[in-house]
Amino acid sequence: MIEYREDPGVISAEKLVGGFFEGWPFPPSPELHLAHLRSAEVAVLAVNAETEHGRRIRDAIGGGALTCFTPLLEVLPEYRGRGIGQELVxxxxxxxxxxxxxxxxxxxxxxxxxxxxxxxxxxxMMWRNRDAVAR
Ligand SMILES: CC(C)(COP(=O)(O)OP(=O)(O)OC[C@H]1O[C@@H](n2cnc3c(N)ncnc32)[C@H](O)[C@@H]1OP(=O)(O)O)[C@@H](O)C(=O)NCCC(=O)NCCS
Incomplete structure (x- = not known):
């Protein structure tokens, strides 16, 4: 059963191991992933309630009272096509x-x-340091 949670404090780095950052040449570690989520203004997680494994996340990095940027959305492949991605957004x-x-x-x-x-x-327009997490 999928549960939606809005507090990344409820998940540990070990629950973010495996499958995330599909196609990234230098995927961030689970620890960095968790640090990113915890520093976001809002992070919405879809969690498999039986395993407590994070299934994925939509996050928002605050841009102030007027604006907001939301950089990451990912649903693990085995959970795709069930409406989880749209629900996170x-x-x-x-x-x-x-x-x-x-x-x-x-x-x-x-x-x-x-x-x-x-x-x-x-x-x-964008700036990318694709190896930043591997430095
Ligand atoms: C994109 C992603 C988050 C969608 O998650 P999901 O849980 O499978 O999405 P949903 O089940 O909510 O999909 C709802 C609708 O979006 C469509 N859709 C889903 N993924 C799509 C994709 N990659 N391209 C085009 N349409 C897509 C579905 O066909 C579905 O439409 P329908 O209801 O008319 O059939 C998921 O495919 C993913 O994690 N992809 C890899 C990472 C990525 O590309 N993230 C986006 C960064 S901006």
Whole structure:
């Protein structure tokens, strides 16, 4: 059974081992992943209540009272296609959706996923230090 939680303090790094950061050349460690979640303004987790394993997370890094940036969303492969990803975004928007801007960056294939949730496509500029977590 999937439970949604909004306090990353309830999960430990060992529950974040394996499967996350699909396709990242230098995936962050579970400890860094947890530190990231705990420093986020809002982090919504979908947890398998039987194993307490984190299934995934939508997080928001606060940008102040007006704006918000939400960098990470991932549902582990075996849990995809059950509406968990959309529910994580809905719950995040319930918390910060009244800001002037809520921004994220995604691949073109995911535009329909976010359009279903009220998002509109735009153009982004970004800086990436892809090996930052391996330094
Ligand atoms: C994107 C992701 C979070 C979706 O999670 P999910 O739990 O499978 O999504 P849902 O079950 O809530 O999907 C709901 C809808 O979105 C669509 N959708 C899901 N993943 C999609 C994808 N990768 N591309 C396009 N559409 C997608 C589904 O087809 C479904 O539409 P339907 O209801 O019309 O069938 C998941 O595929 C994932 O973790 N991918 C790898 C990481 C990633 O790309 N994250 C996004 C970073 S911006």
């Amino acid at each position: 809905r719950r995040l928007l319930a918390r910060i959706g009244d800001r002037y801007s809520i921004d994220l960056v995604c691949d073109p294939g995911l535009v329909p996923f976010y359009e279903c949730l009220g998002g509109v496509p735009g153009t982004a």
